[in-house]
Structure formats: structure tokens, C-alpha cells
Amino acid sequence: xxxxxxxxxxxxxxxxxxxxxxxxxxxKPATExxxxxxxxxxxxxxxxxxxxxxxxxxxPADIEWHLIGHLQSNKVKYIAPFISMIQSVDSIKLLQxxxxxxxxxxxxxxxxxxxxxxxxxxxxxxGFDEAIELLRGDEFKALTNVRIRxxxxxxxxxxxxxxxxxxxxxxxxxxxxxxxxxxxxxxxxDTLSMGMSADYKIAxxxxxxxxxxxxxxxxxRVVKHWKNx
Numbered sequence: 001x002x003x004x005x006x007x008x009x010x011x012x013x014x015x016x017x018x019x020x021x022x023x024x025x026x027x028k029p030a031t032e033x034x035x036x037x038x039x040x041x042x043x044x045x046x047x048x049x050x051x052x053x054x055x056x057x058x059x060p061a062d063i064e065w066h067l068i069g070h071l072q073s074n075k076v077k078y079i080a081p082f083i084s085m086i087q088s089v090d091s092i093k094l095l096q097x098x099x100x101x102x103x104x105x106x107x108x109x110x111x112x113x114x115x116x117x118x119x120x121x122x123x124x125x126x127g128f129d130e131a132i133e134l135l136r137g138d139e140f141k142a143l144t145n146v147r148i149r150x151x152x153x154x155x156x157x158x159x160x161x162x163x164x165x166x167x168x169x170x171x172x173x174x175x176x177x178x179x180x181x182x183x184x185x186x187x188x189x190d191t192l193s194m195g196m197s198a199d200y201k202i203a204x205x206x207x208x209x210x211x212x213x214x215x216x217x218x219x220x221r222v223v224k225h226w227k228n229x
Contacts, residue, residue, distance in 0.1 A: 003032060004039035006217045011040070014211070019204055022066055022193070024214035026051065030058045032218055037063065045087070045212055049075040056082055068152070068212060070124050073097040081105050087112040087152040087193055090124050092139050095146055102145035109145065112152040112193055115174065117167045119156045128174055135182045148183070150191030151175050155199055164199050165206060172207035 001009070010021055025033050026047045033044060037060060046052035047069030056065055064084035071088050079086075080101035089095055089111045102109040113134070116125030126134065134140055135148075153171040155164045175192045183189030195203025195211040203211060 003035045003218060007036055007039045007041050010213065010216065014204065017204060018209060020191075020210040022068075022210055022212045023217050024068065024196070024212050025055070025218065026069075026214065028218050030055055033059055036217060041217075043084075049078050052083075053078050076101050080107070080109065083109060085110040085112065085149065085191075088114045088124065090114045090126050092134050092137065095134075095140065095143060099143040099146045107145065108147050110147050110149045112150050112191060113148060115151050115153045115171055117153045117155060117171050119158075119163070119167075125153065131174075131178070132181075135178070147188060150189055150193065151178065152193040154196070155194070155203075157198075161199075161202060165202050168194055168199075168203050168206035168208065175207070 007021070007023075014021060020043060021041070022043045022045045023036050023041050024045045025036070033055060042062065043064045043066065045066040045068040046055065049067070049071070052065060052067060056063070065082065066085045066087055067079060067083055068087045070090070071086060071094060073094055076094075076097045080098070086098060086109060089098070090113075095111065098109055098111060113131050114125040115131060116127055151171065151174070153167070155167045158164065171194055172192060179189055191210055192208050193210040193212065194206075194208040197213050197216040200208070200211040200213060200216070
């Protein structure tokens with residue numbers, strides 16, 4: 001099927017579930033993103049800052065860009081003027097840098113805390129205790145131009161569906177606890193981003209309301225050699 005057909009099929013599948021579809025467009029050319037855009041897609045996720053900036057300059061202004069890859073503090077300044085959401089916040093230091101550049105651009109930048117749930121050493125993210133400590137800290141409370149909208153997690157890359165289900169269940173349980181403890185009166189703490197092409201159906205079953213889909217929309221990825229993020 002075409003990119004447009006894939007998007008229509010996915011939106012039909014997820015629409016009644018109130019699940020947002022984030023098109024993961026890393027390594028894909030702007031022409032393919034435009035095809036998705038023309039089919040009604042407005043949320044796009046990129047992993048690399050350089051690639052994100054280049055595409056943002058080429059594509060329509062009403063696209064909501066999400067940074068979903070690991071973000072180095074020294075790269076925040078390049079995306080701060082336009083980014084809609086940074087999903088991969090994994091430290092108070094990074095939040096402070098985002099806040100600094102949001103202030104410079106007279107913006108409030110939406111963020112998700114990335115929570116480490118996978119049984120893999122290569123994944124980034126805050127542990128459950130670290131996330132609680134961050135939210136309790138005075139350094140976080142002093143930030144005026146970032147807004148925590150929810151949590152993001154990446155499950156273990158495994159064929160063991162039971163393990164993936166348990167990891168997503170734990171993250172949903174943690175999300176509910178964080179909502180009650182820190183954001184009970186904040187209607188904007190509303191996003192649980194979990195699930196990719198291989199496991200998004202499990203993620204939705206476990207309570208995800210945003211899934212990050214690349215190959216399901218665009219087909220297999222073509223590897224390009226972008227500079228490090």
C-alpha cells in the first residue's frame with residue numbers, strides 16, 4: 001500500500017481509541033513526508049536534530065515536530081524556535097537547557113519524561129525513582145518555560161510479547177501514579193507515548209495514547225549517514 005493508504009488504515013484502526021499517530025520519518029526524504037502530510041498527517045517525529053531542522057525548513061509550517069531521539073544539551077538551541085514536543089527528556093540538566101532556550105524564544109516547550117523500561121543497557125531514560133526525584137526537586141519547580149505533558153518509554157526489542165506487555169503495563173501504572181501525585185489538577189499532563197511499529201498494538205492495549213510508527217507508514221528504512229545528533 002501507499003503511504004497515504006497506510007495512514008488512512010492506521011487512523012481508522014486507532015481513531016476510535018483516541019490514540020495519536022506520530023509518523024517517525026527519520027531517514028525518509030521530504031517528498032515522502034509530504035505524501036503523508038497530503039494524506040492528513042500532521043505529527044512527525046525525528047531522531048536527529050540536523051535532519052529535523054533540514055526537514056522543518058522544507059515542509060509546511062503547520063506540521064507538529066517531535067524530537068524522539070536522545071538529545072544533547074548543546075543541540076537544543078537549534079530546535080527551540082519551532083519544536084512542538086521533546087519526548088526524550090532524561091535529565092534535569094536537559095530540562096534546564098530546554099527552559100533556557102524556550103525563554104530566549106518567548107515560548108513554552110512541551111516535554112515528555114523518557115522512562116527507562118527496557119531490559120537493555122543501550123536505551124536512555126530516567127528510572128522510576130529518578131523521575132520522582134526530578135519532579136520533587138526545587139530545580140524543576142524553578143523552570144518556567146517547559147511543560148511536562150506526560151511520559152515516553154521504549155520497550156525491550158524482543159519477540160517475547162509477555163515481556164513487552166509487562167513493561168508497558170508498568171509504565172502505564174507509573175504514569176497514573178505520577179499524574180495523581182504531581183499533576184492531579186493539570187489537564188495538560190495527558191500523553192503516554194509508547195509503542196512502535198513492532199509492538200504498537202500491545203502498547204495501545206496497555207494504555208498508550210500516542211504511538212510512534214515508522215516502517216508501518218513509510219516502509220523499511222533506508223540508512224543514511226547523518227552527523228551525530
